[in-house]
Amino acid sequence: METTELERIASQVRRDIVRMVADVNSGHPGGSLGCADFLTLLYFDVLKINAANFTMDGIGEDLFFLSNGHISPVWYSVLARSGYFPVADLATFRKLSSKLQGHPSTDKKLPGVRVASGSLGQGLSVGIGAAVVKKMNKDASYVYTLHGDGELQEGQIWEAAMYAAANKVDNIIATIDYNGRQIDGDVEDVLSLGNLAEKWKSFGWIVFEMDGHNMIDMKNVILKAQSSCGEGKPVVIIMKTEMGQGVDFMVGSHKWHGVAPNPEQLESALAQLEETLGDY
Numbered sequence: 249m250e251t252t253e254l255e256r257i258a259s260q261v262r263r264d265i266v267r268m269v270a271d272v273n274s275g276h277p278g279g280s281l282g283c284a285d286f287l288t289l290l291y292f293d294v295l296k297i298n299a300a301n302f303t304m305d306g307i308g309e310d311l312f313f314l315s316n317g318h319i320s321p322v323w324y325s326v327l328a329r330s331g332y333f334p335v336a337d338l339a340t341f342r343k344l345s346s347k348l349q350g351h352p353s354t355d356k357k358l359p360g361v362r363v364a365s366g367s368l369g370q371g372l373s374v375g376i377g378a379a380v381v382k383k384m385n386k387d388a389s390y391v392y393t394l395h396g397d398g399e400l401q402e403g404q405i406w407e408a409a410m411y412a413a414a415n416k417v418d419n420i421i422a423t424i425d426y427n428g429r430q431i432d433g434d435v436e437d438v439l440s441l442g443n444l445a446e447k448w449k450s451f452g453w454i455v456f457e458m459d460g461h462n463m464i465d466m467k468n469v470i471l472k473a474q475s476s477c478g479e480g481k482p483v484v485i486i487m488k489t490e491m492g493q494g495v496d497f498m499v500g501s502h503k504w505h506g507v508a509p510n511p512e513q514l515e516s517a518l519a520q521l522e523e524t525l526g527d528y
Contacts, residue, residue, distance in 0.1 A: 249293045251463045256524040257329060258288040262494045263527060264325035266517045268341040269508040275342060275350065278504035279396060280322035282427050282489040286394070286460050287322055291330040294470055296389060299331035302359040310389045311378050313363055315371020316396035316425065317351040318506070323360075324348050329525065332360035338528045369402025371395060372422060376412050376482075379420040390477065391420045398430030401439045406451065412482040413452025421473045422453075422484045425460070429491045429502040444486055453484045460489035495520055 261284045269275030291297070295310040314323050321341065328335045333347075340346035347358040351366025363374050375393035382389060399405065412420065426444065428435050435441060448455045454476045458469035466487075473483045491505070492498025495517045498509075509517055 251467075254288055254292060254463050255285075256522070257292055258284045259494075259522045260525040260527075261288055261322060261325045261329065263518060263521045263523060264329075264338055265321045266495065266509060266514055266521070267527065268321045268324070268338055270511070270514040271339070272342045273508045275321055275508055276318040276506045277321065277495075277508065278429070278491040278498060278502070278506075279316065279319040279425065279427065281495060281498065282460065282491045282493045283319055283322050283394065283425055284325075284494070285463060286423065286425075286466060286487060286489070287326045289463055289466050289470075290392065291326045293467065295392070297330075299327075299360070302332060304362055306362065306378075306389075307385070308387060308389060310392065311362065311375075311382075312392045312394070313371045313375045313378070314352060314365050314394055315374075316368060316394065316399050317365030317371075319396075320348070320350060320352050320366075323352065327358075327360040328528075333358065335528045368396070368399045369404040372405055372408040372412075375420055375422065376408055376417050379412075379417050380415070382419055383417070389419075390474065393420065393422045395422065395424050396430070397424055397426045397428065397435050397441060397444075398438065400424065400441055400444075409448070409451045409453065409482075416480045417482050418480050419477050420482050421470070421477065422482070424484065424486050425489055426486050427489045427491045429500075429505065431502065431505045433502050448484050448486075452481060454479070454481045455484055455486065457486045457488070460487040461493055 265280045341348045347356040353364045379391040459465045498504040
């Protein structure tokens with residue numbers, strides 16, 4: 249898909265995000281806005297998927313696992329816009345009995361969601377397990393995971409990282425949303441991650457870095473990541489983003505990690521985001 253069209257879709261996804269969280273005065277807009285470009289590219293240009301015929305096992309398809317499940321608004325928007333379920337369902341976000349819970353769940357069988365997430369640190373383990381099964385079944389498709397940078401403060405991430413490298417799980421591509429913010433402030437102040445690229449390399453992973461707001465750069469880096477699979481090492485991409493990207497009063501601030509805009513703020517945000525596909 250052309251870069252300009254991907255950017256148009258991402259603008260609509262950002263509109264969906266701010267409207268969804270504002271409608272129920274609850275949710276996580278900051279990280280969702282920051283990952284809108286990446287998830288748009290992933291679902292509309294990268295992943296080999298069959299949205300119309302979703303299956304839990306995903307045999308013969310690429311798989312994606314959202315580890316930082318609190319950014320569900322961006323995932324739900326992209327899933328709906330790419331055909332997994334009706335776009336109109338976005339209006340049920342976080343409402344009683346909705347399939348679109350605040351954190352993704354599997355009990356209501358929402359198409360596109362294969363594992364519940366939101367308890368941080370678990371997604372890499374899940375992704376590695378799925379990647380091992382694909383290798384056992386000689387399934388040549390890839391497994392992708394997404395993680396927050398603050399999430400890397402969880403010990404299970406590094407246990408999983410060691411396992412993947414030691415067992416040559418080389419069909420997984422993990423991406424870190426490196427926006428430098430978490431719920432309590434800057435990641436550097438809460439618990440520094442040090443030199444993240446060197447850390448992953450020391451754990452035996454192939455490491456790439458990319459600009460999470462540049463479609464062309466992301467396309468090129470993901471292609472390099474794919475070409476590095478099958479070489480006996482897992483692959484991780486450190487993706488630089490800005491929390492709240494696209495909305496001037498949210499961008500770069502941890503204060504919008506989990507705060508919904510009020511009606512006046514919503515109006516200001518929507519004025520900055522082009523409606524390109526039609527609001528739900």
